[in-house]
Amino acid sequence: MQSTSERRVPIGDRLVGPNTPAYVIGEIGINHNAEVAIARALIDVAAEAGCDAVKFQKRTPSICVPVDQRERIRSTPWGDMTYLEYKERMEFDADAYAAIGRHATARGLDWFASPWDIPSVEFLEQFDVVCHKVASASITDVPLLEAIRDTGRPVILSTGMSTLDEIDRAVDVVGSERLILLHTTSTYPCPPEEANLLGIRTLGERYGVPVGYSGHERGLQISVAAVAMGACVVERHITLDRTMWGSDHAASLEPQGLRQLVRDIRVVETAFGDGVMRVYPGEEEPRRRLRPDVETLTSA
Numbered sequence: 258m259q260s261t262s263e264r265r266v267p268i269g270d271r272l273v274g275p276n277t278p279a280y281v282i283g284e285i286g287i288n289h290n291a292e293v294a295i296a297r298a299l300i301d302v303a304a305e306a307g308c309d310a311v312k313f314q315k316r317t318p319s320i321c322v323p324v325d326q327r328e329r330i331r332s333t334p335w336g337d338m339t340y341l342e343y344k345e346r347m348e349f350d351a352d353a354y355a356a357i358g359r360h361a362t363a364r365g366l367d368w369f370a371s372p373w374d375i376p377s378v379e380f381l382e383q384f385d386v387v388c389h390k391v392a393s394a395s396i397t398d399v400p401l402l403e404a405i406r407d408t409g410r411p412v413i414l415s416t417g418m419s420t421l422d423e424i425d426r427a428v429d430v431v432g433s434e435r436l437i438l439l440h441t442t443s444t445y446p447c448p449p450e451e452a453n454l455l456g457i458r459t460l461g462e463r464y465g466v467p468v469g470y471s472g473h474e475r476g477l478q479i480s481v482a483a484v485a486m487g488a489c490v491v492e493r494h495i496t497l498d499r500t501m502w503g504s505d506h507a508a509s510l511e512p513q514g515l516r517q518l519v520r521d522i523r524v525v526e527t528a529f530g531d532g533v534m535r536v537y538p539g540e541e542e543p544r545r546r547l548r549p550d551v552e553t554l555t556s557a
């Protein structure tokens with residue numbers, strides 16, 4: 258139920274790690290569809306559900322979009338364009354991030370992003386974000402990992418599509434001092450047989466750092482189970498409506514699902530208790546009734 262490390266990492270006003278409530282991240286990612294109004298609405302959804310943070314993805318497409326994908330034509334709500342033009346169209350500028358960040362803070366949420374290239378790290382630094390996230394896609398990008406490490410901020414690093422060797426090398430670069438690892442399977446949607454939640458324990462035992470879970474499955478059960486297995490962070494994609502245009506909406510949680518997820522996580526955390534064996538007040542009457550031969554606790 259708990260990870261092997263007792264280490265906790267400060268993120269914003271929170272200490273994240275074992276024996277603390279799971280830090281729940283609403284991953285807005287690119288589900289804002291390049292509209293600040295949608296980003297603001299998703300921040301409201303995350304705040305009302307009781308999330309701790311919202312997260313974005315920040316790219317410099319001319320750097321991080323693979324060359325062989327740039328020219329392929331994509332139909333978008335803004336007309337047909339190359340994939341590179343589409344990725345450029347999806348980026349918010351500094352003014353937009355400033356507005357979004359203010360809104361998140363006003364709603365009591367931390368906010369940060371996964372920078373997908375070094376200029377994006379520099380871009381995010383101007384906002385004094387609470388941490389940086391390393392997307393699973395980026396964990397073999399050593400110069401990016403070094404740039405993120407050199408900010409001195411806490412790092413949340415996802416481990417989808419990775420071998421243990423690749424994770425070892427990423428942890429070597431980033432260092433374990435302010436590191437949280439996320440167990441992840443990058444299959445969209447992730448079937449239960451690929452969730453491999455025992456990986457949460459493997460990562461905790463191997464690296465001695467807090468471990469969370471970035472979920473891409475349908476539904477809520479697996480994310481709640483991740484918390485029961487010691488995940489101290491849960492990240493899920495969120496959307497206003499799963500039928501909206503865009504690649505990540507279909508595999509995201511809608512507002513009601515997100516509310517239910519946070520509620521279920523908190524119920525399960527409350528149910529962890531403290532492991533001390535005792536007879537609860539609510540058990541006294543059934544104990545008297547069902548075990549008449551045993552003295553009641555109050556008279557004992």
Ligand SMILES: C=C(OP(=O)(O)O)C(=O)O
Pocket residue numbers: 313314371390391392393394415416417439441443471
């Ligand atoms: C894709 C991302 O994360 P993950 O690998 O956890 O899905 C991200 O943070 O941009």
